[in-house]
Amino acid sequence: MAHISIPKHKIQSLTFDKFKFPLVKLLTLAPELHSRGDRPLKMTFEDQLNALVYFHLQEHKSARHLIQDLDENEFAKQNIAPDGGISRSSFSEIINGRGLEQLQFIFENLYNQAVGVLPKAHAELGDLVSIDGSLIDAVLSMHWADYRKNSKKAKAHCGFDINHGIPNKIFLTEGNGGERPFVSRILSKGQTGVMDRGYQSHKDFDLLQEESKHFVCRIKARTTRTIVKQNAIKPDSHVFYDAATLLGTPNQNQTKNPVRVVGYEISGVKYYVATDRHDLTAEQVASVYKLRWTIENFFKWWKEHLKVYHLIARSEYGLMVQILGGLITYLLMAIYCQEQFNEKVSIKRVRQLRTTILNELMNGQNLDRGNSNGNNIVKDQKNLKQAKT
Structure with missing residues (x-):
């Protein structure tokens, strides 16, 4: 009797798919990422974005930790890592050298999506944008990040939409970079900058x-x-x-x-x-x-709970790539919390999201379930497929 091979089901998480859903359409509209040589891309922009979101959401502490997960975790291997996996050196080269234009496009358009979903607080006070800078600890090999002798830091110049509770603009300089020149660049006509x-x-x-x-x-x-x-x-x-x-x-x-x-x-x-x-x-x-203190609270929360400043890049370009990945993850979280719980982002919901994804993977949730939950999965997967077209 011939041996019949039963194909393994791809390990999926419906919750993770829901979390990433706002990105589906944007990925089809983002500027195309081209290979710099004759060989096809080892890691597509979608792979790169998935890895950045996964890094921030799962609290990886280093690029080494992330790459190990992409190599050993079955869910990460099947859903996050590029086909054939990725080495740490190749990942570093990618993060430090490409994808910035595409990430900026995703961030700007995802922000517009979030504005359409999130309730508007303080409408009577106008369109308020809190503006501030936040220092990022760097390493001595990051020569561009001038700060003090024997100390390197970068500085993120951020605009924070107070009414919707989300970041809307970001610029990066060395730690000594002046903050005032970015006020006009962060604000649009009619907006009110709130500053210290x-x-x-x-x-x-x-x-x-x-x-x-x-x-x-x-x-x-x-x-x-x-x-x-x-x-x-x-x-x-x-x-x-x-x-x-x-x-x-x-x-x-x-x-x-x-x-x-x-x-x-x-x-x-x-x-x-x-x-x-x-x-x-x-x-x-x-x-x-x-x-104005909303931006201070955001910086504190962002650093503490999304681990956005555990460096996986050393160049100014690469650090901006990493920061945009963190901001995109935060916007996805804001949309998810509002749509699923009618709440603002909280560490409670972040932890719940991580636990739910882990439980779904451990339970082997897949499309073959014949119960109503399985039907919901099929329906949601069809929605994801339709969003791509």
């Missing part, structure tokens, strides 16, 4: 107004203010100052256009905030500045 006092620049305040971009920026208490118009203060308010002023010293660094300054006190600390938003009450201006 390190971004105080009277020249930039004028420039932003000329570009129809708005700002709410904390300023130093000792900043010279020439009052143009004093605004009334509500009784019993935490606001003690509200005036249209010319900031700075005349004939030196004074603003050309009047800037509104709101002063308020919280827990014994006095804040002075400059803005061109005259449509808001003084109390609303104070509330907008308080929302």
